[in-house]
Amino acid sequence: MSATLEEVQALAVRGEVRVSLHGYEELAADQVRVRDIIDGVATAVVVEDYPDYAKGPCVLVLQQDGANQPIHVVWGIPAGQDTPAVVVTAYRPDPQRWDETWRRRRT
DSSP, rough: OOHHHHHHHHHHHHTTTTEOEEEEEEEEHTOHHHHHHHHGGGGEEEEEEETTTTTTTTEEEEOOOOTSEEEEEEEETTTTOOOOOOOEEEEEOOTTTTTTTSSOOOO
16 A cells, blocks of 8 residues: 555545645546545555655545546645645546556556
8 A cells, every 4th residue: 555545544534635726627527526535535546656746745546436436536745744635636537548447557
């Protein structure tokens, strides 16, 4: 498991979550509810981990929405801070770009 995801999950349990403006725009575009994102982080699966990203550690995860449909969410923690967990973006993965597990990019 990713240390970043573990920290994001702990922050979410404490309610220390923020959604970026871009995150809200993407959620609205794909008709994904914020509640589904926050509730689903507990069972998230790491797709790609970026612990050394310049703006702070972040992780791309696979989650499920309330209807059990796949969602990719990029969670981050601002550089130099311990809180909050930030939903950087979230979207429904494109089956043309991802394999059937939603965990590997198609080449």
